[in-house]
Amino acid sequence: SQQxxxxxxxxxxxxxxxxxxxxxxxxxxxxxxxxxxNSGRGLVHLILIRSNEREKHSGxxxxxxxxxxxxxxxLITASRAADTASYFCATAVKAAGNKLTFxxxxxxxxxx
Amino acid sequence: GAGVSQSPSNKxxxxxxxxxxxxxxxxxxxxxxxxxxxxxxxxxxxIYFQGNSAPDKSGLPSDRFSAERTGGSVSTLTIQRTxxxxxxxxxxxxxxxxxxxxxxxxxxxLTVV
Numbered sequence: 001s002q003q004x005x006x007x008x009x010x011x012x013x014x015x016x017x018x019x020x021x022x023x024x025x026x027x028x029x030x031x032x033x034x035x036x037x038n039s040g041r042g043l044v045h046l047i048l049i050r051s052n053e054r055e056k057h058s059g060x061x062x063x064x065x066x067x068x069x070x071x072x073x074x075l076i077t078a079s080r081a082a083d084t085a086s087y088f089c090a091t092a093v094k095a096a097g098n099k100l101t102f103x104x105x106x107x108x109x110x111x112x
Numbered sequence: 113g114a115g116v117s118q119s120p121s122n123k124x125x126x127x128x129x130x131x132x133x134x135x136x137x138x139x140x141x142x143x144x145x146x147x148x149x150x151x152x153x154x155x156x157x158x159i160y161f162q163g164n165s166a167p168d169k170s171g172l173p174s175d176r177f178s179a180e181r182t183g184g185s186v187s188t189l190t191i192q193r194t195x196x197x198x199x200x201x202x203x204x205x206x207x208x209x210x211x212x213x214x215x216x217x218x219x220x221x222l223t224v225v
Contacts (some may be wrong), residue, residue, distance in 0.1 A: 006154075033213060041205065042116075043155075044211035083150075088154065097162050100145060100205070100214055104154035 005103050006089060012109045019076040021106040023089030024069075030094040032065055032072050037086045037105070046074075046087075079110045114138075118204050118217035125194055125224055133189040133220045137206030145214065146179055147203045151178050155203065161187065162208070194224045 007022045021033070031050045035043040049056045049065045049072065058065045062075040076083055088105045092098040117136040125131050137144050140191035142163045147155040161181045172178070176194075181187040191198055201221050205214040 031160045042216040042218045099168055101157055102155035
């Protein structure tokens with residue numbers, strides 16, 4: 001089974017609105033990362049949050065991490081049509097040599 | 113090179129044939145991953161190479177799948193006796209030693225007919 005599971009599976013919003021997606025995982029992690037994928041090809045790294053961090057910002061992105069609940073959220077503020085993509089969380093498990101395991105992703109559609 | 117390079121970009125093969133997919137990681141990256149992604153789905157972990165350590169092959173779906181990494185650089189994923197369910201995009205990623213981001217190639221879209 002997947003180490004990370006995203007919720008919701010799909011999200012449709014209007015341009016300018018915020019988009020929030022969540023990720024839950026099962027085992028202790030070293031860090032959690034969020035990636036974006038356009039058109040079903042290569043993924044691009046967005047942001048990394050370490051296990052001892054609770055919140056991180058990068059531009060319009062805000063990531064939170066709650067290790068007690070084994071969950072993370074990604075917030076995209078003031079969304080744009082260009083934010084339309086699939087977003088994946090990935091966990092790096094120290095016990096597995098920092099192997100990256102991905103969840104099923106959230107497909108985000110931002111309507112102009 | 114500037115990024116992770118995968119070849120071919122697209123591959124159509126007949127059921128039962130063997131295929132080889134190639135990944136050229138970013139120079140100096142010690143970690144290399146292979147993933148498989150079916151249409152509209154998440155990334156399924158296949159195999160992970162980390163430096164000189166024995167690879168983590170726990171994600172390979174059957175003994176028809178194998179991968180090697182020569183000289184700590186280029187990797188080849190081989191699928192023998194391909195089946196229609198092997199059709200997917202195969203993604204390769206590399207990463208520097210330490211806790212850092214992974215860089216992905218554009219993938220190889222494999223279609224088994």
